Amino acid sequence: MKILVLNSGSSSLKYKLFEDRRSMAEGVIERIGEEGGVKNHHEALESVEKDLVERGVLASFGELDAVGHRVVHGGEKFVRPIRIDAEVIEAIRELIPLAPLHNPANLEGIETMAKKAPLLPQVAVFDTAFHQTMPEEAYLYAIPIELYEKEGIRRYGFHGTSHRYVAERAAERLGKPLERVNLITLHLGNGASACAVENGRSVDTSMGFTPLAGLVMGTRCGDLDPEIPILMERKGMDADKVLNKRSGLKGLCGENDVRTIRAAMLSGDAAAERALKIYAYRIRHYVGAYFAVLGRVDALVFTAGVGEHSAYVRGAVCEGLEHLGIRIDESRNERGERDIAADDSPVRVFVIPTDEELEIAIQTEAVLNL
Numbered sequence: 001m002k003i004l005v006l007n008s009g010s011s012s013l014k015y016k017l018f019e020d021r022r023s024m025a026e027g028v029i030e031r032i033g034e035e036g037g038v039k040n041h042h043e044a045l046e047s048v049e050k051d052l053v054e055r056g057v058l059a060s061f062g063e064l065d066a067v068g069h070r071v072v073h074g075g076e077k078f079v080r081p082i083r084i085d086a087e088v089i090e091a092i093r094e095l096i097p098l099a100p101l102h103n104p105a106n107l108e109g110i111e112t113m114a115k116k117a118p119l120l121p122q123v124a125v126f127d128t129a130f131h132q133t134m135p136e137e138a139y140l141y142a143i144p145i146e147l148y149e150k151e152g153i154r155r156y157g158f159h160g161t162s163h164r165y166v167a168e169r170a171a172e173r174l175g176k177p178l179e180r181v182n183l184i185t186l187h188l189g190n191g192a193s194a195c196a197v198e199n200g201r202s203v204d205t206s207m208g209f210t211p212l213a214g215l216v217m218g219t220r221c222g223d224l225d226p227e228i229p230i231l232m233e234r235k236g237m238d239a240d241k242v243l244n245k246r247s248g249l250k251g252l253c254g255e256n257d258v259r260t261i262r263a264a265m266l267s268g269d270a271a272a273e274r275a276l277k278i279y280a281y282r283i284r285h286y287v288g289a290y291f292a293v294l295g296r297v298d299a300l301v302f303t304a305g306v307g308e309h310s311a312y313v314r315g316a317v318c319e320g321l322e323h324l325g326i327r328i329d330e331s332r333n334e335r336g337e338r339d340i341a342a343d344d345s346p347v348r349v350f351v352i353p354t355d356e357e358l359e360i361a362i363q364t365e366a367v368l369n370l
């Protein structure tokens with residue numbers, strides 16, 4: 001099966017072609033609608049097709065079996081991936097108020113592809129869908145209930161495709177079916193989130209109504225006292241911009257790349273050291289909370305840029321968690337082995353590279369085979 005996975009942003013289009021789950025080619029078209037770039041998403045898709053043809057991996061889009069689209073927000077309506085038709089497009093459009101930056105861009109990719117290849121099956125895979133199994137007590141905020149009932153303000157959670165993918169891989173490593181494993185998965189990239197997985201289903205996650213909540217991220221603040229943005233606005237600051245773009249690690253030490261911050265820390269930069277301490281502390285906080293939520297944990301999973309590559313962060317997160325049954329082996333951690341737990345650790349500690357595009361391809365295939 002040949003499946004093209006598209007992640008359509010407002011000014012970029014990422015693509016990856018899979019044949020029978022094997023990655024054949026990938027790329028990104030940037031600066032769509034900007035100077036020096038292609039004019040629109042239609043031209044971007046033409047460039048994608050041209051690139052795949054030139055690389056000799058596809059004769060034309062006509063050869064594809066399906067297209068899988070990453071869609072950021074599925075609201076409460078989409079609890080699993082779905083074959084796209086006019087009704088689904090309308091529903092994604094209705095969800096724009098919940099994801100004003102992302103859903104319109106995702107739709108642009110879907111509608112452009114539908115015009116270009118009307119007969120080609122298209123599937124939407126939602127970032128939020130995996131978390132739709134959260135119970136009410138985890139997803140409702142303690143604010144007037146009308147805001148949930150009328151405006152849909154609740155915790156949705158994001159990175160669902162990644163949490164799900166690594167949960168499946170972790171279950172394989174544990175030699176158990178997904179439905180029987182309890183996990184805490186940590187997606188630590190530019191954006192970061194933690195997820196409590198009970199019997200293979202998400203029961204809590206650290207991102208909330210938007211991807212601003214929870215862990216300390218590259219430039220996003222994560223959890224804070226809700227009075228703070230109100231105060232910022234009163235002082236004439238643009239709270240949205242400050243909290244999304246100038247906070248997190250960047251706000252604390254001026255840098256958002258963990259590699260750079262770690263190097264600075266090693267050369268004695270106190271602000272860099274403090275920033276990473278705060279970063280790791282917040283993650284540990286969530287690990288402890290999710291232990292309480294789950295009761296029994298089979299494995300802790302580190303994934304995405306920082307989780308996969310930073311032995312320092314993994315070590316700092318696990319420090320002091322021995323009493324919860326998390327014991328890592330320092331040399332395994334340094335070497336970045338697949339299981340960095342000590343032999344006698346009751347909880348396994350996995351490092352699992354995430355692959356959201358592959359998960360979208362797998363989900364797309366599954367929807368077609370229904």
Ligand code: ADP
Binds near residue numbers: 188256
């Ligand atoms: P995204 O969330 O955009 O998909 P990634 O999952 O690729 O991002 O994560 C990007 C982040 O991973 C970078 O900002 C960087 O801080 C971190 N990272 C990547 N490689 C390393 C490394 N070798 N050591 C520490 N951090 C790393």
